[in-house]
Amino acid sequence: MQAEKNKVVTIDYTLKDNEGNLIDESNTGEFAYLHGANNIIPGLEKELEGKQAGDSIQVSIKPEDAYGEVDMAKIQQAPRSMFPQDVEIKPGMQFHAQTPDGQDVMVTVTAVEDDHVVIDGNHPLAGVTLNFDVTVRDVRDASAEEIEHQHVHGPGGHHHG
Numbered sequence: 001m002q003a004e005k006n007k008v009v010t011i012d013y014t015l016k017d018n019e020g021n022l023i024d025e026s027n028t029g030e031f032a033y034l035h036g037a038n039n040i041i042p043g044l045e046k047e048l049e050g051k052q053a054g055d056s057i058q059v060s061i062k063p064e065d066a067y068g069e070v071d072m073a074k075i076q077q078a079p080r081s082m083f084p085q086d087v088e089i090k091p092g093m094q095f096h097a098q099t100p101d102g103q104d105v106m107v108t109v110t111a112v113e114d115d116h117v118v119i120d121g122n123h124p125l126a127g128v129t130l131n132f133d134v135t136v137r138d139v140r141d142a143s144a145e146e147i148e149h150q151h152v153h154g155p156g157g158h159h160h161g
């Protein structure tokens with residue numbers, strides 16, 4: 001069976017940046033996604049199209065097909081007074097924030113100055129080329145419920161309480 005729309009695909013993968021730093025991995029058959037439902041980045045989904053259990057691929061995916069380029073407009077300075085006074089603000093901390101149009105975004109503190117904090121609303125992997133080493137472990141038909149929910153249930157997927 002081949003990976004295509006409305007199939008549940010279980011993969012093992014190792015993800016590294018261009019410097020060889022490990023970003024993420026799953027090697028125990030615990031990662032499954034619904035093909036064709038935007039569960040994974042578009043560049044990787046395209047490469048997996050037509051693959052079957054036992055196939056391995058090594059692909060390098062540019063930011064435009066992954067988490068996008070870094071948008072400088074999303075890097076902003078905020079007054080220190082906007083943050084809790086009793087918390088020491090440090091680079092790497094993450095906060096929920098609202099954009100002017102009301103969207104909830106996660107921002108990461110990248111620098112702390114005396115009177116202001118530099119925050120970055122880009123995805124942490126924006127601008128990063130993703131180098132995947134992927135082995136397909138299993139491909140199966142999605143259930144009608146999985147297709148309706150647009151995600152995988154059971155092992156490797158969502159569990160509804």
Ligand code: ZN
Pocket residue numbers: 149151153158160
């Ligand atoms: Zn569901």
